[in-house]
Amino acid sequence: MSKRNPTFLCQNCGAAFSRWQGKCEACGEWNTLSEEGANRPAGPGRKPGRGRLFALEALAGEAHDAPRLPSGVAELDRVTGGGFVRGSVLLVGGDPGIGKSTLLIQAAAALARAGHRAVYISGEEAVAQVRLRAERLGLRDSAVELAAETAVEDIIATLSEGKTPRLIVIDSIQTMWTDTVESAPGTVTQVRGSAQALIRFAKKSGAAIILVGHVTKDGQIAGPRVVEHMVDAVLSFEGEGSHQFRILRAVKNRFGPTDEIGVFEMTGSGLREIANPSKLFLSERDLGQPGTAVFAGIEGTRPLLVEIQALVAPTSLGTPRRAVVGWDPSRLSMVLAVLEAHCGVRLGSHDVYLNVAGGMRIQEPAADLAAAAALVSSLANAPLAADAVYFGEVSLSGAVRPVAQSAARIKEAAKLGFNRAVVPKAAHGENADPVLKIIDVANLANLVADIVAQGKPRMALKTRVQDG
Numbered sequence: 001m002s003k004r005n006p007t008f009l010c011q012n013c014g015a016a017f018s019r020w021q022g023k024c025e026a027c028g029e030w031n032t033l034s035e036e037g038a039n040r041p042a043g044p045g046r047k048p049g050r051g052r053l054f055a056l057e058a059l060a061g062e063a064h065d066a067p068r069l070p071s072g073v074a075e076l077d078r079v080t081g082g083g084f085v086r087g088s089v090l091l092v093g094g095d096p097g098i099g100k101s102t103l104l105i106q107a108a109a110a111l112a113r114a115g116h117r118a119v120y121i122s123g124e125e126a127v128a129q130v131r132l133r134a135e136r137l138g139l140r141d142s143a144v145e146l147a148a149e150t151a152v153e154d155i156i157a158t159l160s161e162g163k164t165p166r167l168i169v170i171d172s173i174q175t176m177w178t179d180t181v182e183s184a185p186g187t188v189t190q191v192r193g194s195a196q197a198l199i200r201f202a203k204k205s206g207a208a209i210i211l212v213g214h215v216t217k218d219g220q221i222a223g224p225r226v227v228e229h230m231v232d233a234v235l236s237f238e239g240e241g242s243h244q245f246r247i248l249r250a251v252k253n254r255f256g257p258t259d260e261i262g263v264f265e266m267t268g269s270g271l272r273e274i275a276n277p278s279k280l281f282l283s284e285r286d287l288g289q290p291g292t293a294v295f296a297g298i299e300g301t302r303p304l305l306v307e308i309q310a311l312v313a314p315t316s317l318g319t320p321r322r323a324v325v326g327w328d329p330s331r332l333s334m335v336l337a338v339l340e341a342h343c344g345v346r347l348g349s350h351d352v353y354l355n356v357a358g359g360m361r362i363q364e365p366a367a368d369l370a371a372a373a374a375l376v377s378s379l380a381n382a383p384l385a386a387d388a389v390y391f392g393e394v395s396l397s398g399a400v401r402p403v404a405q406s407a408a409r410i411k412e413a414a415k416l417g418f419n420r421a422v423v424p425k426a427a428h429g430e431n432a433d434p435v436l437k438i439i440d441v442a443n444l445a446n447l448v449a450d451i452v453a454q455g456k457p458r459m460a461l462k463t464r465v466q467d468g
Contacts, residue, residue, distance in 0.1 A: 008033045009188045014226060036189045068255075069166055069208065072110025075264060075273045076103070078302075079235060079248050081256015084167060084208035088255065089199050091173075091228060093213040094237030099246055100212050101125075102270055103237065104169045105134060109142035116166040118143075119159060123150040123175030137270040150185065152178040152197045164205045170198065172212040173227070195227050228252065239266075243359035245280070246271065260300035278305035278416055281358040287386045291378030295370035296389040296409035296421070297362060303405070303412035305389065307357040308367065310374035315351045326356025327367065335372050335394060342398035343448045345376060366403040368394035369422065372444060373451065380452045387419040388439075398444045402426035410436055422447070 008017045010033055015026035023030050068083035077083050080090070094100045108118040122130050127146045134140050145165075149155055155176075159165060170176065176194035177185040184190065195211065202209045211231065228234050233253040239246040248262035263277040274280055282305055286292060291310045296303065308327075315321065324332045332354055339345040354371060356362055369392035377384050391409055393401040402424040410421050413436065420437040441447050 006035050009036045011188055014188045014192075034187065036183050036187065069111070069116070071107045071167075072114060073103070073107050073273065074275075075248065075262030076107055078300075079250050079256075079260050079262045080233065081250075081253060081260075085232070085255045086206045086208060087203050088232040089195075089202050089209045089211065089230075090233045090235060091211045091213050091231045092235045092237060093215050095215055095239075098237050098239055099264070099266055099271055100237050101133070101171055102137065102266075103248075103264070104171065104210055104212065105130070105139065105144070106137065106270055108144045108167055108169055109134070109137075109139040111167050112143040117145070117163055118167045118169075119145045119147070119165045120169045120171070121155055122146070122148050122171050124172060150175050150177055152176050152194045156197065156201050159201070159207070160205070165207050168202075168207050168209045170209060170211050172214060173198075174214050192226060195230055199230055238361065240359040245274075245277075245359050247360065257300060261302065261304075278303070278412060281306045281360060282416070284357075285386075288383050290381050290383045291374055293370045293374040293377065293384050294389045294413075294418070295362070295367050296391045296413050297364060297366060298405050298409060303408045304360075305412060305416060306360045306362070308362075308370045308374050309355045309357055310371065310378045311353040312347065312350045312375060312379040313353075314349060317351075320347070320349065321351040321353075323352070324354040326359070326361050327354060327371065328363070331365065331368065332371065334396070335368055335375070338394055338396060338398055338444060339372060339375065339448070342443075343376075343445045345379065345448060347375075347379070350379070364403070365393045366391045368392065369400060369424075369441065369444075369447070373422070373447060376448050376451045382451050382454050384451070385420065387417070388422055389413040389418050389420075390422045392422075392424040392441065394444055400424045400441045400444060400447075410438075 008020050009015070010024040010026060010029065012029045012032045013024065013027040015024055017033060020033055020035070024032050068085055070083040071077055071080070084090075092100055092104065105120060108120050111118045120130065125148065127148050130146050131140070134142070134144070147158070159168065173191055173195055174186050177190050178193045178197055181189050181193040198209055198211070201207070213227075232255060234251040236249045236251050237246060238249065244266045246264040246266055248264065250256070250258045250260060252258060263274040264271040265274055265280070282294065285307055291312070293308050294305055295308050296305050298304065322329070322332065322336070332352070336347055336352065340347060352375065354375070370390035372394060373384060373390050376382070389409070391403060391406070393403055395401050406423060410423070413421055418436070420439055422439045422441055425440040425442045
């Protein structure tokens with residue numbers, strides 16, 4: 001027999017090491033390495049097993065779309081690509097208390113009311129606690145089957161009896177354990193082994209399984225990254241605890257798009273779907289105040305209007321602060337550098353704060369123009385037009401570059417009552433709504449000059465206008 005060498009796995013990222021050490025070299029976390037049991041095969045003299053033969057098929061052939069089962073929650077179906085695929089496994093992650101269990105119990109209840117068998121397995125709460133949540137959400141009359149169990153083999157044996165469930169919710173994968181692995185529940189080895197067993201059951205039975213995953217302090221799904229590679233889709237449930245809005249995103253999806261989002265509002269009776277999120281995000285705007293601009297964005301195929309708020313204030317510190325919420329800090333630094341270098345806007349002695357209202361997170365560079373307009377508006381004390389929207393990418397030379405789906409952005413703005421759109425010059429020909437006035441911007445310096453000319457300066461502001 002060969003000698004068994006110990007293996008130490010990081011409980012944060014799943015990296016393996018041959019010896020113990022205080023710091024994980026892969027993720028940088030301290031005191032996360034623990035010894036895990038590993039069954040090693042016999043030595044080189046062990047007789048290899050003979051594998052079974054299987055048939056190979058040609059690449060050319062008729063392809064069929066994967067059959068889907070609508071969940072009954074329109075926003076969830078939008079993110080998954082139209083519903084749950086038979087035999088698929090989804091991983092849903094999010095901060096504690098964000099509403100993962102609420103969303104999934106509502107989806108399970110909607111499927112049960114449609115006549116499908118839905119099972120909810122809780123490893124963190126008792127059945128009575130799940131029933132209390134369902135009663136609060138008004139779902140107590142739904143035929144959802146409940147259980148409080150953590151042994152994977154017992155769960156699979158129970159679900160294999162009778163009619164195959166169409167949806168199985170496992171809340172959460174970190175609480176599951178399998179007796180095929182010699183490790184404590186919650187460790188990386190147990191999470192991986194439990195996920196493998198559940199995935200095999202899903203592929204064999206055709207049931208759709210949703211695994212709930214905890215997240216680390218930096219927002220990443222806890223456990224080994226290999227679990228994300230094993231499942232068919234990874235969904236992230238985002239939102240700020242102080243806001244009632246919740247955003248569901250697809251980080252990975254083998255059967256659908258990864259750029260769609262679902263918008264929900266957390267209420268006392270559960271999560272409510274938001275069919276028109278733009279109207280909701282703009283419902284509490286501060287009209288007439290400097291430092292606010294409306295950005296016409298795109299999330300997947302859905303146009304979305306949000307308010308970008310900026311505050312530029314003098315500072316007595318040697319190094320001014322740069323704080324941003326809901327946007328890429330590196331993108332903010334680039335916009336500030338362009339304003340400084342090409343527009344003559346001096347921000348070296350000012351603190352800069354940028355916020356996306358409503359807890360929304362913007363990831364596309366088309367928000368550059370709206371952010372720049374809000375920053376200059378705050379610095380020059382010049383309120384922007386309340387009926388105007390902004391979108392466009394700012395290049396390092398100060399030019400405003402066109403962005404994709406300009407017509408959809410303009411159409412959404414016109415539908416919500418906006419009368420003008422400040423857009424890149426190349427997007428002028430895409431305007432499909434003659435009611436909306438289009439204002440072309442070829443260079444960021446021209447926009448800065450127009451905003452400053454309408455302001456009430458409360459400080460010295462030096463601008464240098466360049467021809468676009």
